[in-house]
Amino acid sequence: MAQLLRKKSNHAGVGTGEYRSEKLLNFVSALIAPEDGALRKIRLETPKRGLPPINIGPDEGKILDFLVKACRAQNAVEVGTLAGYSSCWIARALPEGGMLHTLEYEAKHAQLARDNIRAAGLESKITVHEGDASVILSSLVKSGPYDFCFIDADKVNYPRYLRWAIDNVRSGGIVVGDNAYLFGKLHLSAKKAKNDGPAVEAMQEFLSTMADTRFFSSCAMIPTGEGMAMAVMK
Numbered sequence: 040m041a042q043l044l045r046k047k048s049n050h051a052g053v054g055t056g057e058y059r060s061e062k063l064l065n066f067v068s069a070l071i072a073p074e075d076g077a078l079r080k081i082r083l084e085t086p087k088r089g090l091p092p093i094n095i096g097p098d099e100g101k102i103l104d105f106l107v108k109a110c111r112a113q114n115a116v117e118v119g120t121l122a123g124y125s126s127c128w129i130a131r132a133l134p135e136g137g138m139l140h141t142l143e144y145e146a147k148h149a150q151l152a153r154d155n156i157r158a159a160g161l162e163s164k165i166t167v168h169e170g171d172a173s174v175i176l177s178s179l180v181k182s183g184p185y186d187f188c189f190i191d192a193d194k195v196n197y198p199r200y201l202r203w204a205i206d207n208v209r210s211g212g213i214v215v216g217d218n219a220y221l222f223g224k225l226h227l228s229a230k231k232a233k234n235d236g237p238a239v240e241a242m243q244e245f246l247s248t249m250a251d252t253r254f255f256s257s258c259a260m261i262p263t264g265e266g267m268a269m270a271v272m273k
């Protein structure tokens with residue numbers, strides 16, 4: 040965000056001002072979401088190792104830290120590991136004896152994640168499961184219930200991962216989904232979204248389920264650049 044936006048929002052329900060500038064956001068990040076060397080190294084090295092730079096950022100990592108602690112999570116699941124950046128944020132927020140099960144389809148990503156997790160000294164708190172999340176999640180039922188679930192993988196399967204979370208996250212536990220704005224296309228019709236139509240439909244279903252009070256007592260969107268949706272299990 041290059042310049043300070045002073046326009047009043049015309050979106051009903053949003054506050055009156057938009058004060059976020061790049062300098063202000065950097066100031067806040069340095070103040071409340073500092074990365075240590077291990078985290079910074081993972082984030083900066085990931086693209087150098089040939090992986091896409093699609094990890095969350097430090098501010099989003101700090102949000103995960105907050106949410107994990109807010110629900111006093113001990114047993115957590117993450118769908119979509121990449122190089123383990125978000126995994127390390129989540130695991131560090133868990134108490135001693137806590138465990139994060141993180142799921143990754145790509146062997147190269149899973150291997151780098153294991154190396155990064157070891158380098159960060161978190162191997163006793165994180166298990167990397169390699170393979171298709173839809174398959175691995177079934178095998179993780181027996182290690183539940185879970186307190187926290189972070190969904191950050193293939194968008195078309197978000198509704199499927201959420202259904203699993205509804206069955207396996209305890210009451211008062213928290214479910215989080217990243218990229219919930221679907222790269223700015225969330226509000227489009229599937230037809231208008233063209234190739235992204237299936238992902239748009241999936242994310243719309245995901246969000247409407249998160250907002251369904253039969254399953255969740257509260258759902259909200261953290262307006263990060265990508266949109267981070269979160270909900271508390273009923």
Ligand SMILES: C[S@@+](CC[C@H](N)C(=O)[O-])C[C@H]1O[C@@H](n2cnc3c(N)ncnc32)[C@H](O)[C@@H]1O
Pocket residue numbers: 093094095118119120121122123124125126142143144145148170171172173191192193
């Ligand atoms: C956005 S990245 C995850 C970023 C990570 N959470 C972070 O912030 O550091 C998504 C990851 O999900 C993985 N993925 C995609 N489809 C998957 C599936 N069906 N099962 C497991 N992992 C999958 C991709 O290979 C990729 O590494």
